[in-house]
Amino acid sequence: MIAFLVLIGSVAVYGQGQGHGHDHDHGPQHNHSCVHNNHQQLQADQVIVNIIADMEKDGDGIVEQTEVEKEFVQKYDQDNSGDVSEDEFVKQWHQQYHDAPDFAGYLFHHFDSNDDHKLTAIDIVNFVKGADTDGNGRVSIAEFQSFLTNLYVNCVSSPYSHGP
Ligand SMILES: [Ca+2]
Ligand SMILES: [Ca+2]
Ligand SMILES: [Ca+2]
Structure with a gap:
């Protein structure tokens, strides 16, 4: 009986190990929460x-x-x-600005405009376009500030289509 249980146990562990070895987890790696939460209690405007x-x-x-x-x-x-993966982004953002990982995940999702789970130059092009509200091709500090404030305070969902 004990041997049987040990056998079951090792099969379960083996199964888990296998799952880890295969890198086919395409699901969301983080929760996304657009409710701003900062581990050093910084307010959105300070961040x-x-x-x-x-x-x-x-x-x-x-x-x-x-x-x-x-x-x-x-x-x-x-x-x-x-390119920048969600893991890289969330880790670095959290370290740099102390926003909660869930909130950093929401930012990543928002910045990843083509929804390929990576930040690349194309996302930055869209980012700059999105922030340039007067459309003069340049993002002033004031435009950038209100763009970020919208993300932080108004909790806007992504303006880009993310598919079903
Ligand atoms: Ca992308
Ligand atoms: Ca502008
Ligand atoms: Ca500059």
Whole structure:
């Protein structure tokens, strides 16, 4: 009887090990919650100030596509694969801004405009387009700030189609 139970136990463990070995988990890796929650109790506007400080590096008052790409793609791409996975994004965002992982997951989902579960240059192009509310081809700090405020405070859902 004991031997039988041990056998069942090892089959169960073996089964789990197998599941891990195969990298075919395409389901959502994180929960997404657009309710802002910060582990250091920072308010949304304080986090946004920090994001802008990191993003707008040359201080010309314009958030250039290259600046967003440097910050969101190159810096977050820990394994140098050329794109940013949800895991990479959530981890880095949480570390940098202390937003809860669930909230970082919501941001990632929002930024991943073509819904391929990666952040790449195409997502940044869409990001900049989405933030450029007056359509002059440039994202001013004020535009960027209100874009982020909408994400943080108004909890907007993605403007892009994410399929069924
Ligand atoms: Ca700039
Ligand atoms: Ca994408
Ligand atoms: Ca603009």
